[in-house]
Amino acid sequence: MDVLQVMRAFSYVVHTGSLTAAAARLETTTANISRMLANLEAHLHIRLLNRTTRRIALTEAGKLYLERCEQILSLVEVAEDEVQQQHSRPVGQLRIHAMHGLGQSYVMDLINRYRKRYPQVTFNLTMSNHMPDLLEEGYDMSILLQETPPVVSYGVKELGATHGILCASPDYLRVAGTPETPEDLRQHACLGFCDPSRPVDEWVLYGPHGRAQVSLAESPLRVDSEEAMRSALTCALGIGLLPAYAAAPALRSGTLVQVMTDYRSGRCGIYALYPSARRPDVRTSTWVDHLVCHLPGMLAGDAALLCA
Template identity: 40%
Template sequence: MDKLYNMSVFAKVVEMGSFTAVANHLDTTVGNVSRAVSVLEEGLNTRLLQRSTRRLVITDAGRRFYERSVAILSDLEHAEAEARDALLEPRGTLRVHAVPGLGRQLMTRAVLAYRDAYPDVSVDLLLSQRMPNLLEEQLDVAVVIARALPDSAYVSQRIGASHCVLAASPAYLAKHPAPERPEDLADHTCIQLGTVDYAPDEWQLESAEGNATYRPAGPHFSVNDMEAMSVALRDGAGIGLLAAFSAIDDLRDGKLVRVLPQYHTCERSVYAMYSSRQFVDAKIKRFVDVLKTHVGDELTAYAEELGIAVADARA
């Protein structure tokens, strides 16, 4: 028999004073109740109860064991209640990983909105370009951008879609006439973006007129961070790819201008990944819900503003 179960039976016997009363309470037999106490006594090599045909008397050792048992069972009950509550009410610490560009622009605002809604949760937001290992790094959620996810045991939910557009500063375009076709990019300085899902030496472009692949040739400048790319483009370094979430403010302010505005990169999906499909903590479920509105819906709005057709972003 399970030791915790035996302890709980023993505690009931002490409290109710009768094997028969406990058997009726637990809907079991007197023999099972007596056996549970005997197994404890054999394991402890100590008499817990003195039995007679008329009454039960708890020994000194039994009294001490009873008090400890009640404390242990109470702690276990509280632990189980906390665990069950964690599935219902967000609380604790949420560790989130995201790629830097998305993290700086949209994830930070999503985290703040989440904290407003669920103040009992502390959030650690970690930004880096690499694909994280959720279990080894003790992460609850990773938000990644990819055309397809590698096979893994992780659970993923698609929360939106991301596109890159070509952009340059007005100062650069004043000195170098804007290209009219993808092949005209060969006459320009192209700043290359190299991230987890973007090969720096190949730009795959889409438009209603058809698709095109352009391979920038050196000498060139390559960077693996959207913010650094934005700085380079605003300073007139050339033409480069920027994700809509990184480019939108500069495009609105006129600090950057779309180049080949009919083109954009192939769609990348934005996924929220977590480690288990069963017994998912409420803090993770609610955070994914927040991501769908504060990240997914914003990405769709950016795409529409830039004239990029988007299907159901969460399909």
């Protein structure tokens, strides 16, 4: 027995006073409505309606059951409306993770743009270079930077790519000179990252003469974030590799300059990961679409700065 459909039939019969009218509302037959009511009373072991050829009247049990039925049917309608709204216009909270540098450079601005279009969506943003377990930790999606596509059972969308460039402060270069080749870097303070995803003791650069490796065995400083690296370079502590997006603000202001412009690190892809590969909810799907629409242009703007 379809309990909700039987409840609807019972309610329609009471309010219209007719099995025929109720059948028309539910697009079925009068005989089927009569059968549903009989099955309902048999299931409950009590009479709900007193029926004559002229009128239908509720029993005391029927009055109580009708009240509860209408409460339940009203809640079902509310639930259905809420779900349909979720598929038409996003509302609620998005809990997202982004690698720290990406979050600082792009994600804040992207959230601002998204909320201008969908103001009923709120964000809970965590910035960390540690990749969380999306399902276990309850994230809707993550924005990652890595050299190879993620091998995961999540939905994955590539959003663009960037690469590392060599930077230093004008003050450092004034004192130490400007390197022109990978071999020249041996005479400079080369700053490294403490990052398990990158080689700790070397840079791998690509330039006019192919691939070159630069040892960081004598590095005077290692840091664990792009922000810390940018700060160290600004303080004239040496030469370092920064993703183009992380270097762009300092290059614009002149606090850092690019050195050895023909050399850069390997390509790193930027990826959106979300738990459901088949059917993400409307908040997640519109957010990912928003990233796909806007992030490549932001990356291209920073790349154009390097070309200039």
